[in-house]
Amino acid sequence: MLVIGGCRIVTPGELIEYGWLRVRGEQIAETGIGAFEGDLDVDLAGHTIVPGFVDQHCHGGGRNSFITTDPGEAFRAAQLHLAHGTTSIMASLVTGTFDDLANQIRTLVPLVDQDVIFGIHLEGPWISGKFHGAHDPALVRPPTRREVGELLAIGDGRIAMVTLAPELPGAIAAIKQIVRADAVAAVGHTDASYDETRRAIDAGARVGTHVMNAMRAMRHRDPGPVVALLEDPRVTIEAICDGHHVHPAVLRLMFAEAGSGRIAMVTDAMAAAGAEDGSYQLGDLRVEVIDGVARIFGTDTIAGSTLTLDAAVRFMVLVGKVSLQAAIRSVSTTPAEAMGLEDRGSIEVGKRADLAVLGPDLRVRSVMVRGEWVESFDV
Numbered sequence: 160m161l162v163i164g165g166c167r168i169v170t171p172g173e174l175i176e177y178g179w180l181r182v183r184g185e186q187i188a189e190t191g192i193g194a195f196e197g198d199l200d201v202d203l204a205g206h207t208i209v210p211g212f213v214d215q216h217c218h219g220g221g222r223n224s225f226i227t228t229d230p231g232e233a234f235r236a237a238q239l240h241l242a243h244g245t246t247s248i249m250a251s252l253v254t255g256t257f258d259d260l261a262n263q264i265r266t267l268v269p270l271v272d273q274d275v276i277f278g279i280h281l282e283g284p285w286i287s288g289k290f291h292g293a294h295d296p297a298l299v300r301p302p303t304r305r306e307v308g309e310l311l312a313i314g315d316g317r318i319a320m321v322t323l324a325p326e327l328p329g330a331i332a333a334i335k336q337i338v339r340a341d342a343v344a345a346v347g348h349t350d351a352s353y354d355e356t357r358r359a360i361d362a363g364a365r366v367g368t369h370v371m372n373a374m375r376a377m378r379h380r381d382p383g384p385v386v387a388l389l390e391d392p393r394v395t396i397e398a399i400c401d402g403h404h405v406h407p408a409v410l411r412l413m414f415a416e417a418g419s420g421r422i423a424m425v426t427d428a429m430a431a432a433g434a435e436d437g438s439y440q441l442g443d444l445r446v447e448v449i450d451g452v453a454r455i456f457g458t459d460t461i462a463g464s465t466l467t468l469d470a471a472v473r474f475m476v477l478v479g480k481v482s483l484q485a486a487i488r489s490v491s492t493t494p495a496e497a498m499g500l501e502d503r504g505s506i507e508v509g510k511r512a513d514l515a516v517l518g519p520d521l522r523v524r525s526v527m528v529r530g531e532w533v534e535s536f537d538v
């Protein structure tokens with residue numbers, strides 16, 4: 160049993176200016192407003208306790224990538240983001256050959272079972288050749304019942320999300336196949352029309368992958384995937400809030416339309432997150448990072464971010480002008496709900512005691528996972 164507080168706490172219902180919470184075992188057992196009657200185990204005066212962040216779209220960090228056949232490398236990538244408050248992380252793969260994807264999935268499956276990552280995300284290969292972004296255009300392809308089935312089978316329940324382009328032949332059937340396998344179908348890297356996107360949502364798609372990026376743009380007579388995704392209450396909207404991927408004014412528009420209850424801030428981070436500028440690999444492609452912006456070598460194409468979710472929160476509070484409570488919801492509760500992680504994502508009695516403690520500058524001071532302080536980040 161542990162009582163922490165004497166500080167601000169962000170809960171789903173309200174922002175408690177001065178309160179405390181009790182942790183018993185792996186769970187939050189009680190929360191209270193005002194001074195705790197008795198001695199606090201940890202006095203966090205001047206700090207803010209928030210739920211641990213949930214990143215549903217991430218490729219790596221700290222010079223390490225989830226796109227690997229080395230489980231140690233994937234572990235270190237997760238540790239980098241843990242140090243920045245992300246207590247639940249998805250390992251996102253990119254477009255590759257069947258054999259490469261199969262080997263990467265086999266590498267990551269045990270890490271799901273060890274709770275290092277909460278799931279595997281296939282961002283390709285069933286995406287648009289026109290909006291491939293930082294995916295190898297030579298390898299993108301339409302989904303076939305067989306390939307989708309074989310990769311899902313290798314994942315054996317650990318593939319949590321699949322991004323695809325609904326306009327591709329076979330995509331609507333693939334969405335139904337993905338949903339039947341208990342994975343989330345996401346619309347992204349797509350040239351779909353408004354109507355094609357609506358059909359995808361009606362078939363079961365529930366997430367828009369980094370909405371605005373790598374998809375057909377919104378036009379006044381061609382609303383495209385952007386409007387279809389933003390206006391549908393069934394869909395969770397991924398947003399990369401680093402100030403490079405989407406203009407802050409457009410991010411404000413997205414928050415105004417969908418709200419923090421439907422916007423999941425994601426990093427889409429690659430290996431350079433939390434590391435220095437220089438040359439990196441994203442899958443088979445060479446990426447150059449200059450001033451924290453990752454681009455495919457020799458092009459203007461942005462190739463993932465160098466973001467961590469604590470930085471995304473700071474950006475949206477300071478530049479995006481959303482409230483701290485809304486920003487926190489978008490990095491914790493909303494993605495947890497979108498990913499079906501019902502046991503975590505908010506500071507509520509009975510939820511997992513996955514917490515981040517922020518300083519007055521909104522930087523992460525300490526992190527708790529399942530009721531235990533993370534002593535060493537080892538990055």
Ligand SMILES: [Zn+2]
Pocket residue numbers: 216217218251282427463
């Ligand atoms: Zn990505």
